[in-house]
Amino acid sequence: MTLLQVRNVTKRFGGLTAVDDVSFDVFEGTIKALIGPNGAGKSTLFNALTAFDRPDEGSVLFEGAEMVGRRPRDTVHAGVARTFQNTQLFDEMTAGENVMVGNQAHQRRGFSAAMLRLPAAVSEDREAREEAGRLLRLIGIEEWVDVPAADLPAGTRRLVEIARALATGPRLLLLDEPAAGLNATETRELVQTLFRVRDAGITVVIVEHDMGLVMAVSDEIVVLDRGRKIAEGPPRMIQKDPAVIAAYLGEGADEDA
Amino acid sequence: MDTRTLRALAPLLTAAVVAVLPLLVTDPFLLRVFTFAGINALVVTGLALLFSYAGQVSLGHAAFVGLGAYACAFCTVRLEWPWLLAFAASGALAALGGLVLALPSLRLKGHYLAMATLGFGLLMSLAFVEAEPVTGGVDGFGGIPFPAVGPLQIRTAASLYWLVWAMVGIALVAAFNVTSMRPGRAMRALHGSELGAQACGVDIVGVKVRTFVMSALLAGLAGALYASVVGFVSPSVFTLTASITFLAMTVVGGTSSLAGPLAAAVLLTLVQYLDALIPGIPSETAQTLQSYQEDIYGLAIVLVVAFAPGGLAGVWRRRRMGGDAS
Numbered sequence: 001m002t003l004l005q006v007r008n009v010t011k012r013f014g015g016l017t018a019v020d021d022v023s024f025d026v027f028e029g030t031i032k033a034l035i036g037p038n039g040a041g042k043s044t045l046f047n048a049l050t051a052f053d054r055p056d057e058g059s060v061l062f063e064g065a066e067m068v069g070r071r072p073r074d075t076v077h078a079g080v081a082r083t084f085q086n087t088q089l090f091d092e093m094t095a096g097e098n099v100m101v102g103n104q105a106h107q108r109r110g111f112s113a114a115m116l117r118l119p120a121a122v123s124e125d126r127e128a129r130e131e132a133g134r135l136l137r138l139i140g141i142e143e144w145v146d147v148p149a150a151d152l153p154a155g156t157r158r159l160v161e162i163a164r165a166l167a168t169g170p171r172l173l174l175l176d177e178p179a180a181g182l183n184a185t186e187t188r189e190l191v192q193t194l195f196r197v198r199d200a201g202i203t204v205v206i207v208e209h210d211m212g213l214v215m216a217v218s219d220e221i222v223v224l225d226r227g228r229k230i231a232e233g234p235p236r237m238i239q240k241d242p243a244v245i246a247a248y249l250g251e252g253a254d255e256d257a
Numbered sequence: 258m259d260t261r262t263l264r265a266l267a268p269l270l271t272a273a274v275v276a277v278l279p280l281l282v283t284d285p286f287l288l289r290v291f292t293f294a295g296i297n298a299l300v301v302t303g304l305a306l307l308f309s310y311a312g313q314v315s316l317g318h319a320a321f322v323g324l325g326a327y328a329c330a331f332c333t334v335r336l337e338w339p340w341l342l343a344f345a346a347s348g349a350l351a352a353l354g355g356l357v358l359a360l361p362s363l364r365l366k367g368h369y370l371a372m373a374t375l376g377f378g379l380l381m382s383l384a385f386v387e388a389e390p391v392t393g394g395v396d397g398f399g400g401i402p403f404p405a406v407g408p409l410q411i412r413t414a415a416s417l418y419w420l421v422w423a424m425v426g427i428a429l430v431a432a433f434n435v436t437s438m439r440p441g442r443a444m445r446a447l448h449g450s451e452l453g454a455q456a457c458g459v460d461i462v463g464v465k466v467r468t469f470v471m472s473a474l475l476a477g478l479a480g481a482l483y484a485s486v487v488g489f490v491s492p493s494v495f496t497l498t499a500s501i502t503f504l505a506m507t508v509v510g511g512t513s514s515l516a517g518p519l520a521a522a523v524l525l526t527l528v529q530y531l532d533a534l535i536p537g538i539p540s541e542t543a544q545t546l547q548s549y550q551e552d553i554y555g556l557a558i559v560l561v562v563a564f565a566p567g568g569l570a571g572v573w574r575r576r577r578m579g580g581d582a583s
Contacts, residue, residue: 088453090449091450092449097442114434
């Protein structure tokens with residue numbers, strides 16, 4: 001079943017067309033990767049998919065519902081969660097508290113219930129805490145639960161951000177360069193985490209530079225170059241695609257690509 | 258005694274000390290000073306929610322204190338409402354003022370809220386002078402009755418002190434509940450990273466507006482208490498200087514903390530009355546200190562921001578962590 005339909009999305013910045021008429025589908029239960037040389041428009045497209053940016057044209061349908069023009073929190077409530085290329089953790093809060101914020105979407109009790117410490121608010125709080133613990137165990141970083149985010153190693157920060165995104169209860173998880181800044185061991189752990197997430201029934205879209213990771217985890221890959229989609233298909237096909245090879249070789253010996 | 262027991266007992270011990278103080282200090286002037294410290298603590302508790310937790314700056318909180326004070330004066334004297342009703346109305350009016358200011362300005366990013374609150378503060382301090390039929394203009398508004406709950410009049414220095422500090426206690430418990438549960442996490446989250454908070458589905462504008470309204474409400478209640486304790490309200494009290502003083506107390510108090518700003522509010526209030534507190538101090542020294550009061554507050558903000566961004570609370574947290582490690 002198609003979970004996400006991207007249709008003719010175009011985004012311009014002044015004279016530059018950062019994303020040019022891009023369309024693709026994401027099927028439920030799969031991991032899809034968005035790759036491309038630097039400046040190919042991956043992050044721009046990513047922001048358009050999560051309502052952090054509004055495309056000039058095109059539509060983004062999640063379970064058939066239009067996401068363009070809505071607010072980021074609407075997409076979260078609809079079941080789309082994301083992480084950031086530069087991790088956006090709450091540094092003064094512990095890893096556990098960070099994940100609990102992700103759980104907010106499911107909580108109903110607001111200021112007045114909290115002020116009076118109503119039983120409903122207290123039990124909701126306890127559930128959020130338990131859920132945060134469960135997610136940190138799922139990701140395998142439960143020993144960091146009480147450590148302030150500012151004191152976490154880079155790899156753990158990425159994983160906490162993934163746990164926090166999972167706490168929103170998404171059906172679709174979008175990860176923006178989750179392996180950036182990770183060492184080889186951390187990257188291997190990330191691969192395991194991604195499989196665990198997929199096996200939990202959550203569809204994943206990743207933007208990633210690490211080709212080893214992309215080839216290892218993706219069911220399908222979309223390749224962007226200068227804003228346009230130049231190829232789409234399973235990893236084996238993409239590796240042999242002449243247009244893709246040209247795009248990457250054409251960029252010269254760029255270490256990132 | 259381990260740190261956990263100490264942490265659990267500290268609020269109770271502090272409350273006990275605050276409660277028995279009037280039995281030890283009988284000088285009515287000194288009690289009045291400690292009552293003012295409580296009124297400032299009430300304002301600063303609200304400002305701590307806004308600044309120390311949600312990371313939003315208000316440069317106009319004296320305006321909300323003023324709104325509460327004049328509303329209490331008007332309701333008790335002109336409308337002859339019972340005190341409790343006037344007290345509640347004062348808080349409600351300040352909260353409404355907070356809502357009206359917050360709704361448009363909190364949609365904007367960055368320093369717009371600070372600018373809007375600054376403008377609001379200046380505007381209100383003018384309005385307190387100009388709206389003479391309601392506020393009494395530059396001459397002020399006098400004859401405000403003491404607080405009374407039903408037939409019970411609260412007029413001795415000790416009972417006024419207890420009333421004010423009971424309100425501080427209630428406000429602290431409410432603020433602690435808010436900050437330790439879902440809304441508090443949302444507040445700290447948007448302080449930490451608005452992008453991250455948005456990605457978690459946090460209603461950023463909603464949380465900011467609610468926090469701002471709650472902090473304006475506490476400022477309004479503090480203003481009503483001030484009017485009832487002093488019996489006289491003058492526009493010279495609710496100026497930019499007062500707003501900066503409240504902000505200085507909050508900044509010095511520190512981030513993600515209620516205890517820090519509380520301690521800072523009390524300490525920085527007492528600085529204003531050094532001559533009364535330290536009997537031996539030469540009156541010239543006290544006067545010099547008082548005339549440099551604003552500079553001292555300004556310097557305190559600069560020093561805290563430059564050397565201890567976590568404020569008193571941050572210093573305390575670091576010290577405790579250092580202790581745990583050794």
